[in-house]
Amino acid sequence: MNDRELRADARRNREQVLRTAQQLFASRGLGISLDEIARRAGVGPGTVHRHFPTKEALYLAVAIDQIRQLVAEGEALTGTDDPAALFTLLSRMMASGAENAAVKSALTAAEFDLRNAAPDAAADLTHQVAHLLDRAHRAGVVRHDVTVDEVMAIVAGAFAAIRHADADTNRERSAHIAHIILDGLRLHPR
Template structure:
């Protein structure tokens, strides 16, 4: 491979990353009002560059959604080895709020795609998210810092419910995080370690 070829590939990778970052911010802030022109302009590239990486609006939405899922999954792997599994779980739950702020901005588009030919893709991402939640819950349960009767789907529904009732454009992040902390405190109620200390 020539140096020129490597430089072109590096430039393309940088452009793609810039487009994903720009789209993530735009969807979180403006939701379905976001246009592809908005994204290209925010990324500092031409619309042709955007189309080379993401031929359709749906391709861009899927890429942003997938990147958010991957980030939550990667963070769960990092935090799963923490010496404080309870605090690690709490931190992951708080990070979920950022993911949902982006998802909420794309929710109309995502719902349309979930019912179409991309449904299998969403089944895979839901499974990735469930496994990430289980990865965070298991060490905390084993350490006795949260109750034993909580399952990953229940935790995800609770976090999703909080986020759905919080508009990222009008609700202060501190209010949403306070509700996340309230759910975390509920997970600790009746935990073996907490019961021993009381």
């Protein structure tokens, strides 16, 4: 059953569980129990277990939800006339990756690849990045030799850099690393 098939109250409960889980995973780690997530979300344990029968299912749902939120942010940025909106989206993607590093590590350990587990969401995000990259190319604010595949690889590399610097729980430090990385994409006058 997908989100659209859920009753409105069930959909709200599911969204509340996802938001709560994401916040708790980011702040307290993956050891938090499903029952504690339910309590903090203001729903019964059965509600959490009905939507997410395993913790891995919840990890995956949190990660997919984050991708969908980024897609929505990309769509909103597409509606602006900001030629550098690409950098806004990429910064947000890197921040999201840093905030959800534990979830992504757990998915990797469980041999989940988000591109395979949620191909539509991943493709939608890549499409948003491609659209904003094209606009940035036309405006001359990004290097002309960079492709969308390279940009997506750079974002994935940024997650590793942020994690390597132990900055995934320090927003200021992870934003600084992201800024350094993104600066390499900017077109600099010679």
